[in-house]
Amino acid sequence: MTGRNRENYNKNYIDYVNSFSPPTKHFKNCLHAFGVGGLICMLGQFFRFFLENVFSLSGDELAAGTSILLIFLGTLLTGLGVYDRIGRHAGAGSIVPITGFANSVCSPAMEFKTEGLVYGLAAKMFVVAGPIIVYGVLAGTLVGLIYLFL
């Protein structure tokens, strides 16, 4: 029972409803998010190590290569339907890493493919990830301009 219109309900009724709803397992949720998020980051660290030592990449190429591998993995698992199953248990642990970003691009693209390639797949692809890029570019450019004039 959360939300802005909570005050509109009778307090006794809220207590009555809450007595039947299962308690939110905050600690367990956070532990799952910590474990899954940590594992994904550790996988990223493994990719970094692998690319650095096998393909001898460094600097920007190393960071880009790691991101590309993780994004590939995220979209593949989304395509196979595995990522949603992970997300049901992991919560933020599967949303916050870059694989979650890949999932948020791939999932609507698959979902709306039936509505056509232009107005379905391509238009809906950035329905969740679009705001990240919009505000990312705005904030990033602002930082760039501040550094330019400092």
Place this chain on the structure above:
Amino acid sequence: MFAEYFSLILEFVKAFAVGGLICAIAQVVINFTDLTAGKILVTFMLIGVVLQGLGLYQPLVDFAGAGATVPISGFGYLLANGAIRGAERGFFGAVTGALSSASAGVSAAVIFSFLMAMLFRSKSKKS
């Protein structure tokens, strides 16, 4: 030899701990507020931009490696870092720097998502 392995394992442990901690903080925010996944992503990305703008995110990246760059705040770090480096080259660099440093991630997301959407059918929509 032993020291080499130890430092390697320590790098993985640091990535796990810092990355997991960022995700756990996001989970706490989700548990106690009504923010949806999209808003969480935007918020954490902006936190990354602001921290790197103040020069505070770089030490975390140096410490934890992928533990700091893989979460979405690392995407913000990348944007801010590109813009700061671009600003050294002048006005044009300051404007184009952010997106050009993030181009690998955005391009990969578009290309792979298109391929996967072509290859697989959504599980939730059985038509």
